[in-house]
Amino acid sequence: MTSLPAYPSDRKLGLVIDLDICVGCHACAVNCKEWNTGGHMAPLTDYEAWGDSPSGVWFNRIHSFEAGEGVNGRTVHFPKSCLHCEQPACVTVCPTGASYKRGEDGIVLVDEDLCIGCKLCSWACPYGAREFDEDVGVMKKCTLCIDRIYNDKLEEIDRVPACVATCPVGARHFGDLGDPKSEVSQLVAQRAGYDLMPELGYKPVNKYLPLRTNRAQAGCTGAPAAPLKDPREEGTGSRLLRWLDRALSR
Amino acid sequence: MHPALSVILFTSASGGGYAMLALLGLFGAGGVLSPDPLSGWVAFIWALGMVTFGLLSSTLHLGHPERAWRAFSQWRSSWLSREGVLSVFTFLPAGIYAIGWLVFEDIWRWAGALLSVSAIATICATAMIYASLKPIRAWNNLWTLPGYLAMGLASGALWFTLWAELMPVPHKPAYDFAAVGLVASAAIKLFYWHFLDSGARAATAESATGLGSFGKVRMLTAPHTEENYLLKEMGFRIARKHAQKLRRIALFSGFLLPLAAVLAALLTTHLVDLVLLAVAVVLNAIGTITERWLFFAEAKHTVTLYYGAERA
Ligand code: SF4
Numbered sequence: 001m002t003s004l005p006a007y008p009s010d011r012k013l014g015l016v017i018d019l020d021i022c023v024g025c026h027a028c029a030v031n032c033k034e035w036n037t038g039g040h041m042a043p044l045t046d047y048e049a050w051g052d053s054p055s056g057v058w059f060n061r062i063h064s065f066e067a068g069e070g071v072n073g074r075t076v077h078f079p080k081s082c083l084h085c086e087q088p089a090c091v092t093v094c095p096t097g098a099s100y101k102r103g104e105d106g107i108v109l110v111d112e113d114l115c116i117g118c119k120l121c122s123w124a125c126p127y128g129a130r131e132f133d134e135d136v137g138v139m140k141k142c143t144l145c146i147d148r149i150y151n152d153k154l155e156e157i158d159r160v161p162a163c164v165a166t167c168p169v170g171a172r173h174f175g176d177l178g179d180p181k182s183e184v185s186q187l188v189a190q191r192a193g194y195d196l197m198p199e200l201g202y203k204p205v206n207k208y209l210p211l212r213t214n215r216a217q218a219g220c221t222g223a224p225a226a227p228l229k230d231p232r233e234e235g236t237g238s239r240l241l242r243w244l245d246r247a248l249s250r
Numbered sequence: 251m252h253p254a255l256s257v258i259l260f261t262s263a264s265g266g267g268y269a270m271l272a273l274l275g276l277f278g279a280g281g282v283l284s285p286d287p288l289s290g291w292v293a294f295i296w297a298l299g300m301v302t303f304g305l306l307s308s309t310l311h312l313g314h315p316e317r318a319w320r321a322f323s324q325w326r327s328s329w330l331s332r333e334g335v336l337s338v339f340t341f342l343p344a345g346i347y348a349i350g351w352l353v354f355e356d357i358w359r360w361a362g363a364l365l366s367v368s369a370i371a372t373i374c375a376t377a378m379i380y381a382s383l384k385p386i387r388a389w390n391n392l393w394t395l396p397g398y399l400a401m402g403l404a405s406g407a408l409w410f411t412l413w414a415e416l417m418p419v420p421h422k423p424a425y426d427f428a429a430v431g432l433v434a435s436a437a438i439k440l441f442y443w444h445f446l447d448s449g450a451r452a453a454t455a456e457s458a459t460g461l462g463s464f465g466k467v468r469m470l471t472a473p474h475t476e477e478n479y480l481l482k483e484m485g486f487r488i489a490r491k492h493a494q495k496l497r498r499i500a501l502f503s504g505f506l507l508p509l510a511a512v513l514a515a516l517l518t519t520h521l522v523d524l525v526l527l528a529v530a531v532v533l534n535a536i537g538t539i540t541e542r543w544l545f546f547a548e549a550k551h552t553v554t555l556y557y558g559a560e561r562a
């Protein structure tokens with residue numbers, strides 16, 4: 001059913017991505033590909049993997065931007081995957097019922113057995129979160145790793161999406177954004193987490209944490225810049241060392 | 251947006267076909283038509299042939315055409331599903347109307363009225379598939395629906411006029427519909443292009459990333475070195491100077507020259523007017539396909555904002 005759940009629960013599972021911390025290493029994207037090519041939406045097909053122009057299906061893409069100029073400018077690494085929107089037009093436009101939003105946790109999924117591969121959902125997603133698999137002929141997208149987060153075969157610590165588990169700098173957080181007391185919700189509140197393209201009204205669940213603004217002054221510590229002194233000058237080092245230095249310099 | 255040939259042919263051919271069905275139904279319901287079997291056969295083969303050709307070609311771009319029947323299920327939320335349901339449903343009143351005309355040699359006015367309503371609703375549903383997509387400003391605006399209706403009417407009425415001239419059918423009122431459709435198409439497209447160029451309501455790289463507080467946002471490196479699905483499907487770009495040239499072709503070939511031909515046909519003798527109408531039909535088809543190609547090629551998707559576009 002591609003109508004949105006009539007009685008959605010308060011649970012809204014999603015990601016919080018810290019743009020201040022991300023170093024753009026693409027580890028999350030690689031681990032996503034690795035997990036998911038054997039996961040719920042498997043495979044994540046590659047075309048011409050060893051050819052001249054390799055391409056393929058990925059659920060997570062790391063963009064890099066420059067914003068502003070000079071000392072106030074920033075280089076920002078910007079991971080982007082499905083935002084599991086609260087008003088996902090990608091779901092409502094689907095003619096077959098293949099795309100759906102789960103009532104119990106808000107995760108947006110595709111039922112591959114129903115999908116006719118009309119691609120309309122990928123047109124309806126403003127964020128480019130859906131990628132068509134030409135080999136299988138169906139649409140694929142991020143599952144928020146439903147096969148990890150509910151997987152009791154995994155250690156509890158591993159029951160997070162693959163991207164979150166692998167981020168080496170802790171720039172990705174996973175949790176229930178519908179619960180104001182959850183760690184992710186508090187993080188969003190403290191750091192003024194924001195939505196991408198809020199004007200389109202999709203109400204993304206995933207939030208982005210902005211860059212800390214006081215970094216503009218971080219290059220200036222307040223200490224005066226002083227040149228290093230030459231150790232041979234008067235008053236530095238021991239008398240013996242100075243004599244040695246002179247003797248050896250001859 | 252990538253201009254897929256299958257979708258261009260689908261919207262152009264079935265748009266005209268449904269409009270011709272709507273006119274057949276409308277003229278029948280209005281009591282203008284007489285149930286001559288030969289003209290009936292020609293009309294139904296013509297209009298239903300165009301519609302069927304369009305619908306079949308639309309299934310060509312599907313990943314799983316054999317599952318296409320599933321698309322009838324989600325009419326509660328999806329305009330594509332509604333379009334599927336309406337497009338197939340229209341065959342029902344069309345079939346009943348055709349049976350009355352061809353078998354019983356009678357114009358069943360109620361069936362004609364139903365056919366007309368159903369065919370117009372189908373064109374509206376096709377337009378709404380595009381008009382409802384918020385990430386594509388070139389489609390998500392007030393001009394899309396009237397554009398599809400007017401252009402459908404222009405093609406359908408031209409075909410109807412040519413058919414009416416060929417057959418023993420009163421044809422004068424058909425000219426009015428063709429002229430109205432052509433003038434309306436030209437006017438709507440001019441307003442639409444003006445809206446497109448104005449850049450009103452465009453999304454920006456700043457709102458797509460939320461990084462606008464630092465200043466202008468520029469792409470530093472893309473996530474991948476080769477084109478991916480997103481760029482092939484939604485990153486299609488057309489040079490502005492080509493767009494301007496193609497717009498002129500669409501305007502003149504699609505609407506203004508056919509309009510001149512239709513008006514000239516009114517004043518000329520039989521046979522000459524047939525030639526003029528045939529020329530109008532061909533020119534209109536070229537213009538319509540050009541316009542439909544542009545409708546896709548000029549449409550920018552917001553995903554391009556993540557790949558270096560400043561506005562979309
Ligand atoms: S990010 Fe795109 S694919 Fe994901 S829920 Fe939102 S609209 Fe749908």
Ligand code: SF4
Pocket residue numbers: 093094095096097098099110114115116117118119120121122138139
């Ligand atoms: S491509 Fe598949 S999931 Fe997407 S709208 Fe079409 S049928 Fe639905």
